[in-house]
Amino acid sequence: MEHLDDVSISGLEGNVLIQVKNEAKPLGDLNVGFWNTLANWASVSDDDSIREFVFATTAAQIVGNIPRALSIEGSSPRLKYFRRHLDPLSSEDTSVNDDIEIVKALPDARLCHLLERMRIEQPGSAKALLAKTKNALRWDKVFPERALASAAREFGGWFHLTVLEALDNKRGARIHAGEVLDRLEKIRNRFAGEGRVYQFGNAAVSQDERAACHDRLFVQQLKSIELPTMALDDALVDFLREQRERAEWAHDLTVLREDLARFDDELLDRWRHNHRDVAQRRSQVDEKWNGRQLYDDLMDKPPPELGREVPPQYVYRGSYHRLADAPRIGWHPRWEEMFGALSDDEHVTAPDSEPSDE
Secondary structure, rough: OOHHOOOOOHHHHHHHHHHHHHHHOOOOOOOHHHHHHHHHHHOOOOOHHHHHHHHHHHHHOOOOHHHHHHHHOOOHHHHHHHHHHHHHOOOHHHHHHHHHHHHHOHHHHHHHHHHHHHOOOOOOHHHHHHHHHHHHHHHHHHOOOOHHHHHHHHHHHHHHHHHHHHOOOOOOOOOOOHHHHHHHHHHHHHHOOOOHHHHHHOOOOOHHHHHHHHOOHHHHHHHOOOOOOHHHHHHHHHHHHHHHHHHHHHHHOOOOOHHHHHHHHHHHHHHHHHHHHHHHOOOOOOOOOOOOOOOHHHOOOOOOOOOEOOOOOOOHHHHHHHHOOOOOOOOOOOOHHOOOOOOOOOOOOOOOOOOOOO
């Protein structure tokens, strides 16, 4: 498992890591953690370890005059100021005092290097920090202001406790990147779905995008019931817009996985109910007509809830096309025979068999 400070990735996850490294300001009295961190840094040659990151991001909150050294220009005056305030410091806690003595014993060159690495910009006002958090994590699209503040506090508190626990146990503050991202996802999920914005209802869909879908299974299924050309084009547009929305949900974690599963289950239940009706009528009229009837009946229904709200119609219809593309559902009465079927315990991927020429 990679460590947080060893990871360099792009996209949202990269923004998350940048945010964690630059904005996750631990809270409360950090004197013990401060000195433990200094001692760890002084005794370990891993200059890029997260121990230094923790020290740098907590230094501005240390009680006393030491943080003033970080704002002094010039390495020599900065070191002199730091030494002057460092020398009289001691602690009744033996372990903390030992750490202080280790730092006092650092040679000037090492201490200068440490101070240079410690120099960070002041965090600014809470409002400015909140704005930067919203911008980096795109949480402004997910949470209302109050929930955003709660989510940020929860993550900051967890991060702080995790770091201090590691330091108190003398293990060094190494946090797996996966742990950080998992925790962020859990916190986001708890607040997700409030005031969600659907972005692609009016998004343009190019002819090239349409053409790229012509061989997809959901299109072949619609052609098997001879869906009219205009209705087929509408289906392509709904499918592509729903794909974009779903990609955005995965990107921003704005929809709970459990809610997505319940939404798909509701679509499947509706399809099974209507499909049984069609199966009972298949010998009475043309099979393709039956398939179109099944399709029209389902497309005309109002969407079920997705989380705590009802999604737009194009998300509902596009979700059916996604299920047909798997294929977990079909429109033609003999769709399983013609296109194969994906069992409920399989992932939604490509079909097991290629569509026939029927």
